[in-house]
Amino acid sequence: AVNYLTRSGISQPGKIAIGGQSYGAFSAANLLIHTDLFATAVVLSGAYNRTLTPFGFQREQRSFWDASEFYMSVSPFFQANELTRPILIMHGADDENTGTPTFQSTRFFHALVGEGATARLVLQPYEGHHFRGTDTLLDTVAEMLEWLDKTIGPKAQPLPAKTDRP
Secondary structure, eight states: OHHHHHHTTSSOTTOOEEEEETHHHHHHHHHHHHOSSOSEEEEESOOOOGGGSTTOOTTOOSOTTTSHHHHHHTOGGGGGGGOOSOEEEEEETTOOOTTSOHHHHHHHHHHHHHTTOOEEEEEETTOOSSOOOHHHHHHHHHHHHHHHHHHTSTTOOOOOOOOOOO
């Protein structure tokens, strides 16, 4: 579908973003790491280290101890060093979902920044897994628009080459 959009002239290569919330955030982060289809991502309330949900997730029936290599291989956290494109991570500071505690986003962000990735973390105070406050929703949309403007829109600047850490 993405290739169709660029081949048909509907979109430009290097100008397509991906986004998702919860499991969609996990999926979007993986797609940003493992494909070259997207130039940036906006992810909300995700879980990026599946070893921290050891008794299954979504339709995974095996526990971490039965399938530890699988849990690590699907976790964007363990591939943070491979992310070369920018990512905006947003999360409710009071996420009540046991599968997506807020620290999943903060640890993923720290791993990304530590590896030299371009990333921004926005924690929305007093918000849970789903953002509900009018001010929060307006701020979330403003953050997304600003991020997309800076990364693929009219204010986009070429990203500096990712450098190895000393």
